[in-house]
Amino acid sequence: VELGEQFGNADYFHDQSHWYIQSISPHPQNHSSDNWTLLIHLCRDLWDATWEIGKSIAIQYLTIWKSIKSPVFRRLVLYGLTTKDIYNGSDVISYLLEDDNWWLWSTSTYREVFRVLNKYWSQLDPDSTGILINAILKGPPRNMFRDDLTSKQFNERVDREIWLKL
Numbered sequence: 001v002e003l004g005e006q007f008g009n010a011d012y013f014h015d016q017s018h019w020y021i022q023s024i025s026p027h028p029q030n031h032s033s034d035n036w037t038l039l040i041h042l043c044r045d046l047w048d049a050t051w052e053i054g055k056s057i058a059i060q061y062l063t064i065w066k067s068i069k070s071p072v073f074r075r076l077v078l079y080g081l082t083t084k085d086i087y088n089g090s091d092v093i094s095y096l097l098e099d100d101n102w103w104l105w106s107t108s109t110y111r112e113v114f115r116v117l118n119k120y121w122s123q124l125d126p127d128s129t130g131i132l133i134n135a136i137l138k139g140p141p142r143n144m145f146r147d148d149l150t151s152k153q154f155n156e157r158v159d160r161e162i163w164l165k166l
């Protein structure tokens with residue numbers, strides 16, 4: 001992560017992990033030909049194993065991962081939240097909507113977001129449901145898109161993203 005930041009390939013909101021690992025979960029579209037992707041798989045597998053022997057320790061790892069300002073660690077947290085019953089839906093949605101809803105729309109967390117929505121939608125209380133629906137209807141922030149898009153192109157992309165989330 002830090003090396004990617006030094007070369008301008010990563011920051012708090014962007015990294016290239018989703019290009020090589022489409023899903024933190026094992027998935028046929030993952031392209032794990034680079035050695036560094038093995039580290040992500042190891043984090044996932046070690047977290048799963050830790051959960052089996054000590055849930056409180058596994059939760060502490062999620063807490064540490066939450067403090068690391070990197071999309072790949074956010075993806076690992078979302079993976080943990082969707083594979084195990086750790087937090088209630090309201091807390092998970094709050095985490096997803098941090099940074100002005102950035103992570104709801106980010107291509108870096110794309111697959112994990114859909115897994116979160118699939119798992120937690122039916123568990124949300126009415127207030128959290130309303131918050132999530134409003135965030136979706138608001139659409140992604142303009143700064144997530146290229147500056148040279150026309151208004152029509154931008155609106156078409158936003159409409160598609162909203163439609164996908166609904």
